[in-house]
Amino acid sequence: MLNELRSEIRHAVESYCDDPDLRDAMLQVLSRPDCALHANARCTAGLLTLKTYEAICGAPTAAAFQAAVAMEMYVYAARIFDNVADEEIDSTQGMTVAEELPIAIGLMSCGGIAACEAGKLAGSDTQGLRLLLQLQRDCLKSCNGQFMDARLQRHSQVSTDEALEMSCRKSGSLGRLAAALGAIIATEHFKIIGLFEEFGFNLFTYLQLLDDMRDACPSDGPMRDLEQNKKTLPLAYFHNILLEELTEAGDGIIRWEYDKQSRQDICQEFGASGAVIFCAIIAETFLNRAKSNLVALKNRVRTVEGLEQFVSSLEISLDEVNAATQAA
Amino acid sequence: MGINELEKVVRGAAREKDLNTIEEKAMAPEFAEAARTLTQKRGKKKAAAMSLLNPTLGVWW
Numbered sequence: 001m002l003n004e005l006r007s008e009i010r011h012a013v014e015s016y017c018d019d020p021d022l023r024d025a026m027l028q029v030l031s032r033p034d035c036a037l038h039a040n041a042r043c044t045a046g047l048l049t050l051k052t053y054e055a056i057c058g059a060p061t062a063a064a065f066q067a068a069v070a071m072e073m074y075v076y077a078a079r080i081f082d083n084v085a086d087e088e089i090d091s092t093q094g095m096t097v098a099e100e101l102p103i104a105i106g107l108m109s110c111g112g113i114a115a116c117e118a119g120k121l122a123g124s125d126t127q128g129l130r131l132l133l134q135l136q137r138d139c140l141k142s143c144n145g146q147f148m149d150a151r152l153q154r155h156s157q158v159s160t161d162e163a164l165e166m167s168c169r170k171s172g173s174l175g176r177l178a179a180a181l182g183a184i185i186a187t188e189h190f191k192i193i194g195l196f197e198e199f200g201f202n203l204f205t206y207l208q209l210l211d212d213m214r215d216a217c218p219s220d221g222p223m224r225d226l227e228q229n230k231k232t233l234p235l236a237y238f239h240n241i242l243l244e245e246l247t248e249a250g251d252g253i254i255r256w257e258y259d260k261q262s263r264q265d266i267c268q269e270f271g272a273s274g275a276v277i278f279c280a281i282i283a284e285t286f287l288n289r290a291k292s293n294l295v296a297l298k299n300r301v302r303t304v305e306g307l308e309q310f311v312s313s314l315e316i317s318l319d320e321v322n323a324a325t326q327a328a
Numbered sequence: 329m330g331i332n333e334l335e336k337v338v339r340g341a342a343r344e345k346d347l348n349t350i351e352e353k354a355m356a357p358e359f360a361e362a363a364r365t366l367t368q369k370r371g372k373k374k375a376a377a378m379s380l381l382n383p384t385l386g387v388w389w
Contacts, residue, residue: 160335237335241342274342277350277366281338282331284362 001060005046008065009036009072016110025095025103026110029080036072044207044314045178046072051310052182052196056301063121066114067131067181073111074139075174078146080104085150086228115181122185131184138177145170152231157243163236164282167208168201175204192300199293199307202286207314209233209283216279217270223263233282234275241273287315334359 009030017023030037036046046068053064060068080100082088095103115135119128148166152158179200183193212232215225225235270276290311294304337353351363 160331164331237338241339272342272345274338274347274350277347278335278338280366281334281350281359281362284366285358288358288362288365 001050002043002047005043005050005065005068005072006037006041008069009046012066012069012073012110012114016113017106022102022106025099026106028094029100029103029107030076034079035076043068043072045075045174045204047310048175048178048200048203049182051306052179052200053186054182055297055304055307056183056186056192058302061121061185063118063185064182066118066121067185070111070115070118070135071174071178071181073107073114074135074177077104077107077111078142078174080107082146085146086224088224118181118185124188127184127188131181134177134180134184138173138180141169141173142171142177145173149230153229155231157240158231158236160233160236160240160278163231163233166231167212167233168205171208172201172205175200175202175207178204189300192297195293195297195300199290199297202290202293203311203314206283206286206290209279209286213276213279213283216275217267223266226266234270234279237278238270238273238275242269287311330356 010027013023013026013030017026027037029035032038033040035041036043049068049071050060050064053060053067081104084097084100084104112135115132119131122128122131145166145168148162149170152162152166176197177200179196180193183196187193212225213234215230216232216234216238217223217226224230225232231239294307294311298304334355337355338347338350341347341350341353351360351367355363
């Protein structure tokens with residue numbers, strides 16, 4: 001299924017974009033180590049669309065594959081925007097920021113065409129229109145999360161509620177979209193589509209929180225989230241403890257100056273603060289919710305076995321989180 | 329979701345340097361269940377899933 005999806009993604013870029021320079025640049029970006037056409041890429045969003053369809057109707061159709069292609073294109077376009085915002089564009093990969101942005105828009109446009117194709121191939125015009133509406137609505141919500149992410153960086157103190165809300169909007173929305181696209185093509189049953197939307201939302205929020213734990217205090221490489229004053233859930237929790245201590249000490253400083261401490265000290269404090277376990281419990285709660293959604297779907301669709309295996313392949317333990325961070 | 333209460337519980341446990349027994353603390357049923365499943369997973373390594381946390385792969389953002 002994964003190889004077929006990759007092949008469809010390549011084919012979509014090659015057939016939808018008639019300018020050879022932009023087309024080659026998009027394929028180059030999609031072949032990077034963390035992108036769809038690379039051998040190690042997981043294509044989580046596209047696979048969720050396909051496996052959702054499979055759970056309801058069996059082997060994915062051409063419409064399901066086009067929807068999965070659209071999903072992947074939007075995810076990679078969003079990632080480029082995120083990398084630009086976080087100043088993580090690496091010039092050694094052969095692209096400038098000015099080049100990356102039109103490539104991202106190009107990917108979104110290819111994704112839009114793929115979504116239209118999926119809509120055209122869907123069982124009815126209503127399903128086709130519904131699919132396009134869902135795409136735009138959830139992308140807008142994800143964009144809202146991305147905007148919130150950027151805006152919270154300017155605040156010295158952010159509640160953990162706000163940080164979680166930002167993750168839910170940014171990534172939960174994309175998960176909801178990925179599952180909804182597969183479900184909308186497969187059925188017109190509102191209750192089933194709604195349950196799949198919840199499932200995708202919970203699963204992708206779980207994945208985002210795992211990522212936030214990994215990036216909060218990584219065992220090697222740059223500590224970008226800290227340096228950029230990110231307010232991901234573990235860092236919002238950690239910041240608030242540090243700020244409280246500074247206030248209690250009466251020194252009047254309202255922003256923690258992490259750069260004056262050694263990496264070892266920061267990581268020691270981070271580990272002792274409970275930030276990882278706090279975030280891990282919340283992540284696990286979202287995972288449990290996703291599993292409950294599958295239980296609720298079990299007798300309403302053909303089979304959820306493929307989705308259960310999919311979830312299991314993404315699941316990790318707290319030991320593994322700790323092993324990848326300095327918090328161990 | 330009511331995460332403020334959980335935040336207080338974890339902060340209290342961290343102050344007491346007692347994070348290893350967090351699942352025994354009083355918290356909302358949904359969080360208590362999550363804490364229990366996390367504890368059950370301890371020691372059960374999934375090598376394949378480890379790549380999710382490998383920054384070089386960057387499967388997410």
